[in-house]
Amino acid sequence: MHNLTRKQQEILDFLLNNQACFPHPPTLEELCAAMGLKSRGSMHHQIKALIDAQLVEPPERKQRGIRLSQQAKDWAADPQSAGGLPFVGSIAAGRPIEAIENISYLAIPEQIKTDKPCYVLKVKGDSMCEEGILDGDWVVIEQRSHARNGEIVVALIDKAEATLKFIEQYPHETLLIPANSKMQALRYQPQQVEIQGVLVGQMRSYIHRTPNPGGFAPSADAGRPGD
Amino acid sequence: MHNLTRKQQEILDFLLNNQACFPHPPTLEELCAAMGLKSRGSMHHQIKALIDAQLVEPPERKQRGIRLSQQAKDWAADPQSAGGLPFVGSIAAGRPIEAIENISYLAIPEQIKTDKPCYVLKVKGDSMCEEGILDGDWVVIEQRSHARNGEIVVALIDKAEATLKFIEQYPHETLLIPANSKMQALRYQPQQVEIQGVLVGQMRSYIHRTPNPGGFAPSADAGRPGD
DNA sequence: CAAGATTAGAACAACAATAGAACAAAAAAA
DNA sequence: TTTTTTTGTTCTATTGTTGTTCTAATCTTG
Structure with missing residues (x-):
């Protein structure tokens, strides 16, 4: 995250400190003037790096000036959380992602x-339990809109329901496959399924966990030798 | 671990104490000026030693200034237990803990x-796979020598083999129960089993993971409609 | 003294920053 | 509309900075 050069840091700091000074988001030229540069191209070179670092909004070929990303503002408001990933809510199969306030x-x-933008969700339900992802686990999701077959993705179905599943994409259908033998794979038209991210990490706390959760209670007699 | 020379310690202290003074990470030249040296090369010689000691971030031929490693910062914040947890090795059922160098x-x-002393192990084997602890996962272990029934512990058997299992302790026997229906619970005399810690957390990376590991591959035909 | 630590200084390669030109899309003006 | 201006983007060449390496001299310590 902190792979900025010193100049890039300087520009970022300038933008953060002088946010209020500009009535409208500054253009490249205004920024050049403010920081004593003579070439828009040079300034753009630096801003590009900040865009790549997700600290400045990508303008998508519109002309609306240089705007800091929410992430950068959050970072300024709470330097503590630097490097932390946003915990955005919980995901349960068959419902939209339940955002937290x-x-x-x-x-x-x-x-x-990964190096790329990630966020964190809490898992609800057991649809991936045979993959070792249990109810209550946190999952780290890399934000991207495409995936390879066999990856585990956060998929938005019909722009309504979100779910965490294995994905298999074929020309005419997309399969979302749970890791739970009690559940069935789901078939969709490719355009029904929108990928919102790919699973890159998972973690779990055992501190406030009931001893034997999830229907996988180790029955003491499973293989227990007879007396 | 800390085989630093005097000068190296002095520079490290300087960096720690003056962290706030530098708006951006200092360059070698700035550090020279701040500490009264006249040669970048000399300063680099010292910084190199700190890099080798994992106390300064390796810059990898980039130019972003001299930045302390997280480890160094943690060490400064709490010299006793350095924020991060020690990763001490891997645990595979039936073998001693394989310490890393x-x-x-x-x-x-x-x-x-938890608040108490913890350490990290890498899991080898599938003896706890039905509890969502898979081969290659990291587990966080709280260091203690007793456990409640139903907790997952690192147990040392006959002072020789280490294993990660559910524990059930009774007056005359101790059971170590895997979470894998293909495996059997193990019976021991209480004095044979020494508890080395209790599981408090777990995490897993999917970045370098083969798509469908662990014998729980989601068979695509599970519920897959015929074409 | 002898070994190691520290330093200055030169030289180098990789990287970063800059200016300036040219181009395309968007916005504003005619 | 058409024309002009603004704005973001891309590219190249140039200059400056930074980390790195090396050698030799100096200092410190047992």
Whole structure:
């Protein structure tokens, strides 16, 4: 996350500190003037880096000036949560993602996330239990809109329901496959299924967990030698 | 671990104490000026040692200034237990814990650890797969020598083999119960089993994971309609 | 003294930052 | 509408900065 050069940091700090000074988002030229540069191209080079770092909104070929991303503003408001990933809500098969009100940030170890933008969801339900993803687990999702077959994705179905499943995409249908032998794979038209991210990490707390959850209670007599 | 020379310690202290003074991470030259050296090369010689000691981020030929590693910052915040947890090795059922040479420290989220001393192990084997603990997962273990029935523990058997299992302790025997229906519970005399810690957290990376691991591959024909 | 630590200084390669030109899309003006 | 201006984008060449390596000299410590 902190792979900014010193100049990029300087520009970012400038944008954060002088946010109020500009009535409208500044253009490249205005920024050049404000920071003493003579070439728009040079400034763009720096801004591009900030866009890649998700700190400035990508303008998508419109001309509306340089605007800081929400992430950058959050980061300024709460430097503590720097590097943390947003915990955006919980996902239960068959419902929209249940967003939480106060977005909090979790410090996620490098090992279970990627360089790209990620977010965290809490899992509800057992549709992936045979993959070791249980009710109450956190999952780290890399934000992207495409996936390879066999990956586990957050899929939005008919723009209404969100679910965490294995995905298999074929020309004329998309399969969403649970990891629970009691459940069936779901068939959809490709255009019904919108990928919202791909699973890159998972974690679980055993601190407030009931000893034997999830229907996988280890029955003591399973293989228990007779006396 | 800390085989630093005097000068190296001095520079490290300087970096720790003056962290706030530098708006951006200092360059070698700035550090020279701040500490009264005249040669970048000399400063680099010292910084190199700190990089080797994992106390300064390796810049990988980028130019983003001298930045302390997370480990160094944690160490400063709490010299006793350095924020991150020690990753001490891997545990496979039926073998001693396989210690690794260079103990590294992982930053573990608050949510999956406790206030008490913890350490991290990598899991090998599928003996707990039905509890959602798969081969290759990391587990966070709270260091203690007793457990309640139904907790998952790191148990040392006959002072030789280590294993991760559910525990059930009775006056005259101790059961170590896997979460894998293909495996059997193990019976021991209480004095044969030494508890080395209790599971408090777990995490998993899907980044370098083969799509369908662990014998729980989602068979695409489970519920898949015929074409 | 001898070994190791520290330093200055030069030289180098990789990277970063810049200006400037040219282009395309959007917005504004005619 | 058409024309003009603004704005973001891309590209190249140039310059400056930074980390790195090396050598030799100096300092410290047992």
